[in-house]
Amino acid sequence: GNSVTQMExxxxxxxxxxxxxxxxxxxxxxxxxxxxxQYPGEGLQLLLKATKADDKGSxxxxxxxxxxxxxxxxxxxxxVQVSDSAVYFCALVRGxxxxxxxxGTRLHILP
Amino acid sequence: xxxVTQTPRHLVMGMxxxxxxxxxxxxxxxxxxWYKQSAKxxxxxxxVYNFKEQTENNSVPxxxxxxxxxxxHLFLHLHTLQPEDSALYLxxxxxxxxxxxxxxxxxxxxxxxx
Numbered sequence: 001g002n003s004v005t006q007m008e009x010x011x012x013x014x015x016x017x018x019x020x021x022x023x024x025x026x027x028x029x030x031x032x033x034x035x036x037x038q039y040p041g042e043g044l045q046l047l048l049k050a051t052k053a054d055d056k057g058s059x060x061x062x063x064x065x066x067x068x069x070x071x072x073x074x075x076x077x078x079x080v081q082v083s084d085s086a087v088y089f090c091a092l093v094r095g096x097x098x099x100x101x102x103x104g105t106r107l108h109i110l111p
Numbered sequence: 112x113x114x115v116t117q118t119p120r121h122l123v124m125g126m127x128x129x130x131x132x133x134x135x136x137x138x139x140x141x142x143x144x145w146y147k148q149s150a151k152x153x154x155x156x157x158x159v160y161n162f163k164e165q166t167e168n169n170s171v172p173x174x175x176x177x178x179x180x181x182x183x184h185l186f187l188h189l190h191t192l193q194p195e196d197s198a199l200y201l202x203x204x205x206x207x208x209x210x211x212x213x214x215x216x217x218x219x220x221x222x223x224x225x
Contacts, residue, residue, distance in 0.1 A: 032212050034212055034213075036214075041218070042218050042219075043113065043115070043117075043201050043203075043216030043217050043218045043219050044201070044203075044214070044216045045113060045215075045216065046213055046214070046215075049212065049213070089154070091212065092212075093212035098156060098159070098167070099212050099214065101153060101154045102153075103152075103153045104153075104154075
């Protein structure tokens with residue numbers, strides 16, 4: 001079946017460090033891929049998405065590229081801020097199936 | 112402000128109480144969802160409603176009873192809960208059921224069962 005695997009957290013970085021959160025997926029066909037973010041005390045919100053191979057989603061300085069050959073959708077940011085501290089969820093949708101979320105990766109950014 | 116409002120934000124109840132969680136979306140969406148978020152566990156989809164009709168119930172215990180009177184409102188009625196039901200309950204909505212993958216979440220209702 002379809003699934004999403006993302007790196008275990010928590011991830012702790014200093015401000016202005018480079019961030020990578022790994023996400024790999026298993027799915028038949030061509031799923032759409034997403035990153036959601038959950039800030040403290042809030043619900044999830046869509047951060048970025050990509051709907052086909054080699055697409056790059058970007059938002060708020062974050063980027064992720066849909067890599068079909070490696071079945072990956074890693075989240076990156078060149079210089080993180082304290083305000084990026086949150087839980088990040090990788091997710092996929094294939095066709096009209098329900099969205100599948102990863103377990104989430106908690107990110108702590110130290111000033 | 113995501114356009115999805117949940118009340119109450121925090122709820123403490125005893126195991127014999129009856130309470131309800133409310134969700135309202137102002138986005139004109141057709142589908143609404145209840146998710147359960149527990150510490151150290153993946154997000155759990157509980158119920159899905161499409162145009163007020165329940166289309167999915169993921170083996171949720173009967174002590175959780177959803178109600179969707181119209182496309183803008185969703186309730187989760189709670190009765191005879193267990194301490195392990197303590198969690199953050201998230202409501203979400205989407206334009207199309209599931210397929211678009213773009214869900215809009217409320218801020219959640221933090222439930223504590225004593």
